[in-house]
Amino acid sequence: DTEVTQTPKHLVMGMTNKKSLKCEQHMGHRAMYWYKQKAKKPPELMFVYSYEKLSINESVPSRFSPECPNSSLLNLHLHALQPEDSALYLCASSQGVQGSGANVLTFGAGSRLTVL
């Protein structure tokens, strides 16, 4: 299995809702990532987990809460989002962890989030 699977593909939520994005990989990768991408812009790094521990938080607002229940799963919990948080959220994984050299990322297809 060489894929990163993200669910749901599309999500519409109100500003008072609580929802979660899920990501799964079975490649034995030790690092997992969340990126946010707005239209016509590059992906922006949000969080990095290395060996199931949060290693990088790029000053992301607390309304985004990541969770790594085990080495194959990564969640992004969403609460009290704003319309400007509408974007494509991309999960990725890599065999190597931060600082270990060349990290080639395998991306999922993304979850398109719309906040009303």
Add this chain to the structure above:
Amino acid sequence: SQQGEEDPQALSIQEGENATMNCSYKTSINNLQWYRQNSGRGLVHLILIRSNEREKHSGRLRVTLDTSKKSSSLLITASRAADTASYFCATSPAGKLIFGQGTELSVKP
């Protein structure tokens, strides 16, 4: 913070022509990667070039790296309509993979 700048921002060519995209970066690097993104989809890794390499080939892709100028280029030869996508360079300052602004390539049949 932004690490890579790419030009052109958009490129439109005919099928069969070559496409060249350029990337400049700010800090020293150990390696540079190129990724492709089809519209609204995830990114796909294309090629990685290390700082001690000057050129690398993979099928119809040719990547060059000039560390003295802090720049890289991606050449796609004999382009196809299926090459239509956005292309991003990426570097790893402090171990984080950071993407350039990207080049939107359109290949017309």
